[in-house]
Amino acid sequence: MGRFNTDDGCVRKLVNHDELIQAVKAARATGHTIVHCHGCFDIVHPGHLRYLEFARRQGDLLIVSVTGDRQIDKGSQRPFIPEELRAENLAALEFVDWVYINPHPTAAEILAEIQPDIYVKGREYENSNDLGFQGEQAVVESYGGRVVFSSGEVVFSSTQLLEILGADDELAAHRLAAICRRHSIHGSALNDILGEFQNKRVVVIGDIVFDRYILCDNTDVTSEGPMMSLVELERREYVGGAAIVARHIAALGASVVLLTAGAEDVFTDKARQVLADENVDAIFLPTRRSLPLKNRFVVEETKVLRVECGEFAPLDSQAERRALAELSRQLDDADAIILCDFGYGMITGGFLSRALPMIRHKHKIITADVSGPRANLLAYNGVDLLCPTERELRAALHDFEHGLSQVAWDALNRTNAKHLFVTLGKRGVVVFDRQTQDTKHADYRGRLVSEHLHSFADRTVDRLGCGDAFLATATLSMVAGGNLMQAAYLGSAAAAIELASLGNVPVAMRDLRRWLEKRLEPVQRLGSLAGPKVCRATRLRTAPTERSTPNRIATFASISAEERTP
Numbered sequence: 001m002g003r004f005n006t007d008d009g010c011v012r013k014l015v016n017h018d019e020l021i022q023a024v025k026a027a028r029a030t031g032h033t034i035v036h037c038h039g040c041f042d043i044v045h046p047g048h049l050r051y052l053e054f055a056r057r058q059g060d061l062l063i064v065s066v067t068g069d070r071q072i073d074k075g076s077q078r079p080f081i082p083e084e085l086r087a088e089n090l091a092a093l094e095f096v097d098w099v100y101i102n103p104h105p106t107a108a109e110i111l112a113e114i115q116p117d118i119y120v121k122g123r124e125y126e127n128s129n130d131l132g133f134q135g136e137q138a139v140v141e142s143y144g145g146r147v148v149f150s151s152g153e154v155v156f157s158s159t160q161l162l163e164i165l166g167a168d169d170e171l172a173a174h175r176l177a178a179i180c181r182r183h184s185i186h187g188s189a190l191n192d193i194l195g196e197f198q199n200k201r202v203v204v205i206g207d208i209v210f211d212r213y214i215l216c217d218n219t220d221v222t223s224e225g226p227m228m229s230l231v232e233l234e235r236r237e238y239v240g241g242a243a244i245v246a247r248h249i250a251a252l253g254a255s256v257v258l259l260t261a262g263a264e265d266v267f268t269d270k271a272r273q274v275l276a277d278e279n280v281d282a283i284f285l286p287t288r289r290s291l292p293l294k295n296r297f298v299v300e301e302t303k304v305l306r307v308e309c310g311e312f313a314p315l316d317s318q319a320e321r322r323a324l325a326e327l328s329r330q331l332d333d334a335d336a337i338i339l340c341d342f343g344y345g346m347i348t349g350g351f352l353s354r355a356l357p358m359i360r361h362k363h364k365i366i367t368a369d370v371s372g373p374r375a376n377l378l379a380y381n382g383v384d385l386l387c388p389t390e391r392e393l394r395a396a397l398h399d400f401e402h403g404l405s406q407v408a409w410d411a412l413n414r415t416n417a418k419h420l421f422v423t424l425g426k427r428g429v430v431v432f433d434r435q436t437q438d439t440k441h442a443d444y445r446g447r448l449v450s451e452h453l454h455s456f457a458d459r460t461v462d463r464l465g466c467g468d469a470f471l472a473t474a475t476l477s478m479v480a481g482g483n484l485m486q487a488a489y490l491g492s493a494a495a496a497i498e499l500a501s502l503g504n505v506p507v508a509m510r511d512l513r514r515w516l517e518k519r520l521e522p523v524q525r526l527g528s529l530a531g532p533k534v535c536r537a538t539r540l541r542t543a544p545t546e547r548s549t550p551n552r553i554a555t556f557a558s559i560s561a562e563e564r565t566p
Contacts, residue, residue, distance in 0.1 A: 013091040013099050020063070020100045024114045033059035036116035038107035038136070040067045042081050044089045054150045055120035056095040064090050065102040065110055070435075070449040082178035105447055106132040111139045123149050172454060179451065183485035190490065190516060194509065196480035198253040203330045205259045205323075206242030206340030206347060209310070210267045210293045211464065211504050213238070218299045228304065230297060238504035239274045241292070242340035244465055246280045248472035248494070249338075251506035257281045257334075259326050261313070261346045263288035278506070283326055287319045292344050301461055301502065312374060314345035324354055331362045336479045338471065343372025352379060367478075368417070369471065370396075378414055385478075386411060387421040387471060408432045409448055419484055420448075421474065421491075423467060428454040431488050453488050456496040462503060469498040469507050 015023060024034060037055045041048060041064075056062045069083045081089075083101050091099045102110055111119060119140045125133050126149045137147050180186060216230035239247070242260055249256040258275065262268045262284030268291055275282045292310025296303050315323060323346075327337075337359060341347040359366055360382070367385030370377045370392070377388060377396035386393075394400050397414075399407050408420050412434065420432040431451045435443040474491030482490070493515050494507045 013096065014087055015098050015100055017100070020098060020110075021113060023098055024063070024116075027061050032061050033118070034061055034063065034114070034116040035059035035118045035120060036063045036065065036107070036111065036114070037120050038065045038067070038102065038110075041086050041090060044086075044093075049093070051120070051122060051150045052090075052093065053095055055118075055148075058118045058120060058148060061097045062095060063098045063100065063114070063116065064096050065100045065107055066090065067105075068101050068103050069451070071103070071105045071447060082175055082182070084178055084181075085174060106136055108132075108135045108139050111136055111145075112143075115143050115145060116140075117145055119145060119147050121147065121149055125149065176454070179453065179485065180489075183451075183483060183489075185486055185489050187516075189482075189486065193477050193480045193482045193486060193490065194513065197476050197509065200335040200476060200479050201255040201257075201333055202246075202249045202336045202338060202476070202479075203257045203259065203327070203334045204242050204246040204249065204338045204340060205327065206245070206338075207342045207344040208239060208243045208260050208262075208268075208271050208291055209241030209342060209344070210271070210291055211238040211240040212236070212293060212295045213503055214295060214297045216297055216299050216304075218304075230299065230304075236503055237270070238465075239271045240294075240465065240468075240504045241342055242338075242346070243271060243275060243280070243282075244468045244504045244506070245338055245340055245472050246275070246282075247278050247506040248469055249476065250279045251508040252473065252476055252512070253509050254335075254476055255281075257283065257330055259283045259285075259323060259330075261285050261287045261315070261319075261344075263290050265290045267291040267293065285315070285319050285323060287315055288313050292342075296464075298502075310344060312343070312345050314348045315351060317350075320348060320351050323351055324358070327355055328358060331359065331364070334364075336475050337364065337366075338475055339368070341370045341372070341375045343370075343374035345374075347375075349376075349379065356380075356382070367419075367475070368415075377411070380415060380417070382416050384418045385421065386415065386417045386419070387423070387474070389423045389425070389467070393422055404430065405432075405448060405450060408450070412448065413445055421484075421488060423470065424455075426455050426457065426460075428452060429470075429488050429492060431484050433484060451485055451488075453485070453492055456492050457499045458496070459500045461500050463499065465504040466495040466498045468504075469494040473507065473512070 027034060035055050035058050037052060039048075052062070052064065066083060066087050087099045087101055090096050100110065104110070107119075119136065121133065121136075128134075140147050213236040214232055215234040215236065216232055218228060218230060238244070243258060246256045246258040256279075258280050260282065262271075263286070268284065271291065272282060272284070289311075290309075292308070295307040295309070297305040297307075331337075339347055339352075339355075356366060365385075366380075366383040367387065368377070368380030368383040369385075369387035370380065371388075377386065377392065380386065388396070390404065393407055393411055397407055397410055399410065402410075404422065408422060408430075411417070412420055412432065416439075418434060418437055422430045422432065424430065429452075431453065433449040435446055435449055438444060470491040473494035474487040477487035477490045478484070490512070493512060497507050497511050497515055498505070
């Protein structure tokens with residue numbers, strides 16, 4: 001563990017594994033009684049202080065081990081305080097002698113190594129059936145140590161405190177800065193990633209959905225019945241669905257091909273023109289009678305009604321063969337493949353079952369996200385990244401009861417996927433990762449590594465297309481060499497930009513750079529986003545504006561056009 005930016009006394013107390021072993025050995029040689037406490041300590045409150053003071057009185061030296069961020073399972077937004085700051089808070093206490101960040105789910109491993117004389121737990125564990133604590137108790141008693149329960153005179157809840165403190169801007173800023181430090185999210189690294197966008201080629205596959213906004217004035221309630229009376233003022237049409245993902249890719253500077261289903265209708269003609277004007281190379285399979293259309297009636301900036309006109313029209317066997325042939329022709333030159341399954345039939349089960357092995361054969365990394373009642377998230381077996389909303393994830397697994405971490409674990413293990421981004425609307429995104437990608441390792445199906453990134457949105461105008469902007473930007477970031485958290489950060493930035501605009505409009509590179517230049521995170525501001533840098537990003541081992549490589553990734557994704565605000 002590295003040293004932290006604290007005073008000398010606190011630095012001395014913060015020890016890594018080897019330092020802790022040596023310190024305990026020296027203390028025991030002089031006859032000192034070693035006491036050990038373990039916990040999350042997300043918010044150090046009076047209950048913690050009484051507990052730690054009680055523990056210190058039981059012996060001569062007090063060790064406090066802190067559960068690492070990756071091992072905490074207390075909800076999608078926990079821990080609120082990152083491990084470095086939690087350790088510093090404890091080290092600042094006079095009666096604490098050493099603080100150690102524990103990389104394991106429980107304290108059993110470190111207890112077996114240092115063998116403290118006394119292990120102190122809260123009174124609530126005295127009759128607990130918690131398997132983690134039972135394992136810890138068994139270790140302590142195996143070498144003749146004692147487990148002592150604190151008096152529990154004062155009871156506070158970190159979770160309840162966080163409900164009050166969660167909106168504290170200063171705490172949130174500290175937490176974001178710590179995330180940036182841990183995952184190399186700073187100006188030079190982000191600049192390197194953005195600079196690589198123009199060298200990438202992406203294939204997007206999926207249905208085009210036309211989004212029509214009918215801007216209205218609300219005049220009155222009609223005299224003929226309890227109906228709202230609207231007067232149409234203006235119509236705006238946006239080429240959405242898989243097309244907006246492709247448009248984002250092009251606006252961010254990459255080359256893009258869109259493989260989609262078309263029709264002999266005016267919407268297909270309009271889509272061809274828009275895509276051509278924005279440098280999207282579109283391949284249309286003439287399999288539809290008409291493109292799906294979503295009419296949204298908007299009063300000021302509030303959507304009051306949506307009317308859909310679109311039917312499920314799956315590819316027939318001939319069109320499916322042609323789609324696979326087109327995909328095969330594009331694979332060699334593609335750095336990423338984004339498959340947007342909106343449930344209208346462009347991506348059939350037959351197409352998917354043949355496309356995934358084809359891409360694996362080309363040694364591509366595959367990521368997936370699906371949307372709509374006919375799409376099946378669990379069909380994307382063996383992909384590298386799943387990217388659903390929390391609602392979509394729970395619906396796919398029919399699990400609305402368990403915590404998000406458990407649901408994420410189930411999804412990754414049922415699909416054998418590697419990584420998972422779960423978008424939470426205005427609460428941001430949670431990045432889930434495995435401890436190892438070695439399928440033969442015991443930790444492959446162990447507890448997931450996770451990190452929560454809050455939403456960057458400070459203004460909400462329209463949620464339409466935010467998930468598409470997130471997906472396109474995050475995918476390009478990974479293709480360009482970024483780690484999961486760098487991809488999630490840049491994807492969240494694009495989503496925040498999209499959220500501040502009405503309608504489905506592409507996020508351009510200049511929009512993204514301008515947004516990044518205004519950020520206040522100290523770590524990010526260390527580097528300039530104006531020009532190329534030498535520093536490269538490291539990989540995570542285990543996530544109103546004016547519009548204007550060697551590691552290849554194939555991204556299979558579908559994103560909900562609504563209610564996706566990372």
